[in-house]
Each structure stands twice: as C-alpha cells, then as structure tokens.
Amino acid sequence: MIKIRQENIDDYEEVYNVIKTAFETAEHSDGNEHNLVVALRKSDNFIPKLSLVAVKDNKIVGYILFTKIKIGEYEEIALAPLGVLPEYQNQGIGSELIKEGHKLAKDLGYHYSVVLGDDKYYTKFGYIPAIKYGIKAPFEVPDENFMAIKLNNTDTEVRGIVKYAKEFGI
Ligand SMILES: CC(C)(COP(=O)(O)OP(=O)(O)OC[C@H]1O[C@@H](n2cnc3c(N)ncnc32)[C@H](O)[C@@H]1OP(=O)(O)O)[C@@H](O)C(=O)NCCC(=O)NCCS
Structure with missing residues (x-):
C-alpha cells in the first residue's frame, strides 16, 4: 500500500536522500535536485500543500514538488522535481504522486x-507540448520536452513565457 501525504518538517532529511538517490541514476540530472528542494522550501513560490511524499514500508520512497510560476500575468505551477527510490520504481508510485498533485492543484x-522532462513519461498523464497552449519556456528546449497540462475546464486564456522561482537559476 502506498500512502501519499503532504510533506512535513520531520521528512526533510529523508526527502533529501530520496531525491539525491533517485537522480543519481537518472537520465537527465544536474546533480543538484536535492539542494533545489531545500532552496525552494524557503521560497515565496513554495506551496506546502503541493510538496508531497509517497510512503511505503514505513519509509518515504518518493517525492514530488509543484512550485508557483508566472505564465504571463497568471500564477500557475511547475512540477519539479519528481523522484522515486530506484528499488521502488516502476510500481506506479511516480504516477500516484503526479495524479494526487494534479488533483490538489486543481x-x-x-x-x-x-x-520539463521526458515526453514519453509525462504524456501518460495528459501533458502535451506547452506551445500548443501558447505557453513558452524561458530557455531553448525542444517543444516536446516542455509540456503543460490543463488542470480544469476553465476558459481562462493563460499564455506567455514562463517565469520560474529564482531558485531554479533560470
Ligand atoms: C521518473 C520516475 C519518477 C518515475 O517513477 P516511477 O514510480 O518509476 O513511475 P511509474 O511506476 O508510475 O511509471 C509509470 C509508467 O511510466 C514508465 N516510465 C517510468 N520511467 C520512465 C521514463 N524515464 N521514460 C519513459 N517511461 C517511463 C513506466 O514503465 C510506467 O509505464 P506503464 O504505465 O506503461 O507501465 C522515476 O523513474 C525516477 O525517480 N527517476 C529518476 C529521477 C527522474 O528522472 N525524475 C524525473 C525528472 S523529468
């Protein structure tokens, strides 16, 4: 049984190790994702309700964070990072973290x-190239790797260039 819940202060050290370990074997990593989480928690862009852990066997095995971004004038969110301990991957834990995060964000x-990520993975959850919504990355990236998902059926026209939290260093 996997339990997804909001992260609390007592989880910080475990989350640090989960993210560090998950990204050690990742295809794309700058080796700094665990430190990015530490910095983002102190940022105005941090949303405690969207900082989620997956618990299995009485330990934290996965983590996901969504932080505030600007798209044009709108405040929206970016998913980063997401990590699952290698020995717990391919059991649906990443999927559950993403789906629960989307539900709460909605x-x-x-x-x-x-x-920003692997299109083969994120398209499973409804992400499509962001450019199809008129949402643009603030850096050069292949269209298929910069994705967006519409979380609700609003007609709100959210368009423009994404501005990340300064902690991303973008
Ligand atoms: C990416 C990651 C979070 C996925 O977590 P997970 O718990 O293994 O994912 P799930 O078990 O929910 O996988 C769901 C599906 O995606 C597939 N999948 C997993 N990783 C994938 C990848 N890198 N590329 C394409 N498909 C992938 C699985 O095979 C599974 O497919 P299925 O539903 O058809 O069976 C995990 O592999 C991880 O921590 N990787 C290292 C860190 C990383 O790269 N994070 C993402 C940054 S963009």
Whole structure:
C-alpha cells in the first residue's frame, strides 16, 4: 500500500536522500535536485500543500514538488522535481504522486501545470507540448520536452513565457 501525504518538517532529511538517490541514476540530472528542494522550501513560490511524499514500508520512497510560476500575468505551477527510490520504481508510485498533485492543484484553483522532462513519461498523464497552449519556456528546449497540462475546464486564456522561482537559476 502506498500512502501519499503532504510533506512535513520531520521528512526533510529523508526527502533529501530520496531525491539525491533517485537522480543519481537518472537520465537527465544536474546533480543538484536535492539542494533545489531545500532552496525552494524557503521560497515565496513554495506551496506546502503541493510538496508531497509517497510512503511505503514505513519509509518515504518518493517525492514530488509543484512550485508557483508566472505564465504571463497568471500564477500557475511547475512540477519539479519528481523522484522515486530506484528499488521502488516502476510500481506506479511516480504516477500516484503526479495524479494526487494534479488533483490538489486543481482544488487550489490552478489552471495549468508545466514540466520539463521526458515526453514519453509525462504524456501518460495528459501533458502535451506547452506551445500548443501558447505557453513558452524561458530557455531553448525542444517543444516536446516542455509540456503543460490543463488542470480544469476553465476558459481562462493563460499564455506567455514562463517565469520560474529564482531558485531554479533560470
Ligand atoms: C521518473 C520516475 C519518477 C518515475 O517513477 P516511477 O514510480 O518509476 O513511475 P511509474 O511506476 O508510475 O511509471 C509509470 C509508467 O511510466 C514508465 N516510465 C517510468 N520511467 C520512465 C521514463 N524515464 N521514460 C519513459 N517511461 C517511463 C513506466 O514503465 C510506467 O509505464 P506503464 O504505465 O506503461 O507501465 C522515476 O523513474 C525516477 O525517480 N527517476 C529518476 C529521477 C527522474 O528522472 N525524475 C524525473 C525528472 S523529468
């Protein structure tokens, strides 16, 4: 049984190790994702309700974070990072973290989530190239790797260039 819940202060050290370990074997990594989480928690862009851990066998085995971004004038969210301990991968834990995060984000009123990553993975959850919504990355990236998902059926026209939290260093 996997339990997904909001991260709390007592989880910080375990989350640090989960993210560090998950990204050690990742295809794309700058080797700094665990430190990015530490920095983002202190940022105004941090959303405690969208900092989620997956618990299995009484330990934290996965983590996901969505932080505030600007798309044009709108406040929306970006998914980063997501990590699952190698020995717990391919058991659906990443999927559960993403789906629960989207559900909570929708309830909080966000319209869109963006992600930079593997299109083969994120398209499973409804992400499409962000450019199809008129949402643009603030850096050069192949269209298929910069994705967005519409979280609700609003007609709100959210368009423009994404501005990340300064902690991303973008
Ligand atoms: C990416 C990651 C979070 C996925 O977590 P997970 O718990 O293994 O994912 P799930 O078990 O929910 O996988 C769901 C599906 O995606 C597939 N999948 C997993 N990783 C994938 C990848 N890198 N590329 C394409 N497909 C992938 C699985 O095979 C599975 O397919 P299925 O539903 O058809 O069976 C995990 O592999 C990880 O921590 N990787 C290292 C860190 C990383 O790269 N994070 C993402 C940054 S963009």
